Amino acid sequence: MAHDLLEPARPGLDSSPFGPPYGLVLADGEFVAEADARVSVHASTLSYGTGTFDGIRAFWNPGHRQLYLLDAVEHYDRLHRSARILGLPLPWATSELVGLTAELLRRNRVATDAYVRPILFLSGPVLPVRMHDVSTRFTVAATPVAGHYASPQGLRCQVSSWRRAPDVSTPVRAKVIGSYVGPALAKTEAVRAGYDDALLLTHDGFVAEATTSNVLIRTGADWATPPATDDILPGITRRRVMQLIEETAGRPVCERRIHRSELFCCDEVLLCGTATTVASVVEVDGHRVGDGAPGALTAGLREEIQAIARRDDPRHEEWTIPVYGEEGRP
Secondary structure (H helix, E strand, C coil), X not given: CCCXXXXXXXXXXXXXXXXXXXXXXXXXXXXXXXXXXXXXXXXHHHHHCCEEXXXXXXXXXXXXXXXXXXXXXXXXXXXXXXXHHHCCCCXXXXXXXXXXXXXXXXXXXXXXXXXXXXXXEECCCCXXXXXXXXXXXXXXXXXXXXXXXXXXXXXXXXXXXXXXXXXXXCCCCCCEHHHHHHHHHHHHHHHHCCCCEEEEXXXXXXXXXXXXXXXXXXXXXXXXECCHHHCCCCCHHHHHHHHHHHHXXXXXXXXXXXXXXXXXXXXXXXXXXXXXXXXXXEEECCEECCCCCXXXXXXXXXXXXXXXXXXXXXXXXXXXXXXXXXXXXC
């Protein structure tokens, strides 16, 4: 019997590290209680996914008594690019958005790792499908993070039957709200089959990305990752990981098309993204990756990213922005 999409997922295959969201949010430039920032059931975005979003991590360092925003400027620059692609107004400059986000975290007295979600969406009660002449809203909310979004023991992945939507269908360089239906279906398909995550192929069968992460592979000394032209979202964490690999190995990661079969014979498969940071893939479609254990180089990159994000590693302080003052008290 075919699986019913309404069949509940088996317990233990999927868990969330996110706690209850903080009660204060930013809505159109004002700090308000979450209950006062509700959206009408008639909002265009609820029917059509018309909007864009981003995700920003904040890392708490208990020794410093400090919270650090990781790559906040780069994320808000990307949100501006996404808004331009969709033709949506975003009237705050990147520097203003970073400042408002830091203030939101201070007002919520955040003293733990957190995930920040800015969303720009069509909120007007307009029924016809369109992007023009519909009012917008912009919100930022924060959620505490405890534990790992992706297990450091490694992930078992399935190549999904769903394909990555091409840019000629939906602009993949924008984080479009509606475009995440495909990855959501792929993730549920994988979890119900006993896997942790899914890998999506392009329409012509090359590796694109995971449901919410970019993909890199290592064969011998050579690292490779799908190019932006293979319908991936060129992630900010992807760029940082590529930079760290080049600094360590002395040569750049090759951006090229990757065959599905390479996933079965390479030495390491790495997933990276804002929520994931860096995670090792230990199995694809029942094939062990390498020796079936988390790759040593991937594990090292995970540790490097985490240490840089908390400023336990003095390199690349320009990637992080402290939220609190010098005394470091929320």
